Amino acid sequence: MTATQAETHTRVPDEIARQIVLPTGHLDETALFSAYEWLRNNAPLAKVEVDGYDPLWLVTKHADILEIERQPEVFHNGGGSENPGTHNPILNTKAGDAWTMKTHGTLRPLESLQMMDPPEHTIVRDIAQGWFRPVELKKWDARIRELANKVISRHLVPGVNEIDFSRDFAWFYPLHVVMTLFGVPEEDEPHIMRLAHERFGVNDPESRRPGISSDSATAAAEQNTANIRDFEAYYVGLVESLRENPQDNLASLIANARQDNGDYYPMKTCIGYYIAISGAGHDTTSTTAATIFEELAKRPDQLKAVQDDLSLIPTLINEGLRWASPVKHFVHQAALDYELRGQQIRKGDRLMLLFQSGNRDEDIFDVPKEFRHDRKPNPHIAFGNGPHACLGQPLARLELRILLEELLPRVRNIELIGPRKVLQTNFVGGLKSLPVRFELVD
Secondary structure (H helix, E strand, C coil): CCEECCCCCCECCHHHHHHHHCHHHHHCHHHHHHHHHHHHHHCCEEEECCCCCCCEEEECCHHHHHHHHCCCCCEECCCCCCCCCCCCCCCCCHHHHHHHHHHHCCCCCCCCHHHCCCCHHHHHHHHHHHHHCHHHHHHHHHHHHHHHHHHHHHHCCCEEEEEEHHHHHHCHHHHHHHHHHHCCCHHHHHHHHHHHHHHHCCCCHHHCCCCCCCCCCCHHHHHHHHHHHHHHHHHHHHHHHHHHCCCCCHHHHHHCCECCCCCECCHHHHHHHHHHHHHHHHHHHHHHHHHHHHHHHHCHHHHHHHHHCHHHHHHHHHHHHHHHCCECEEEEEECCCEEECCEEECCCCEEEEEHHHHCCCCCCCCCCCCCCCCCCCCCCCCCCCHHHCCCCHHHHHHHHHHHHHHHHHHEEEEEECCCCEECCCCCECCEEECEEEEEECC
């Protein structure tokens, strides 16, 4: 294996490249963020080669990430409008991508926005974009607050609580909100939760499906395919029922959307939407909620400041998003030769945008290694930027705000009582276990 910075030949140590590219490298967050910092200081745009993976440019600086994300005509997500499905925006092994191509005939087995490029991306995004506008979401405020209090009363008790905050609390709230907005029966939520965690845990042994070897270079691709099939098996029935009996909810809006010719959008487009919202909308929000709780446990002065002034919650959420950066990367592909940071990017080159690194960029953030509940300005890129910025970010912010408004005033004496655990992934994830003890007052 070699790891070099193209053109200038500044050598990137193998351990730095492996720390960032390999899913196992993300288990040690101290070493991971040190690797990001080394790159920002020494090789902010570095081309590396790690055994089993195609060559990659590691993009660590906030400004470079924005420059790439804001030019979809130059940097494609899925291969461009003329060659859709020829590029995977989620980093996988060469063997995994080859397996996916052989199995599906494309690197796009799921019709999701992240795998599309304009103009297709624009058309499909418009199906639900209006629903996610903050002004439209206001009508769900009271309902989401009711759901937040329901989850609090169901999973916490007055007095001392000793729980795994991630597994026993944070996981349930955003899923319950999204499934309610979808009109999915509550009794089916455990099934969807299992699939959601399995989707982003394709590289985590604890989330591995039976019969798929953790040692296989194609394991993640195999699990991804099996996961999509199980999601499809469930969601096909939901689309069909909503087309027969439309409802006033998000799932119905997507199911009943029409193309310019008057036909429904293909079933796979609807299911791609459903999987993205129920998966990413759940994991990213729960990870951020758990991260905020952990950081406030370490900083009781900041917890008290927010409890004394709940108007600080939106800035606290922004800092939690910056700190957690639950979406760790997307991989773009250059559609033409391009010069970036004085380096020559060649047509066909792949660029791994490292959002966690961009959100600790010393050129953008004052003392970026400090968690500050009142940080302003805070131009984080946890939701991405440009046309592929997260469609559901207004809902995620609303969910987090309401949860923290209902929970934080009642919390006292948070203690971290056991080792934390993070998901083994280089894509989407973060805290999956956070043992805590705290008091909940009436």
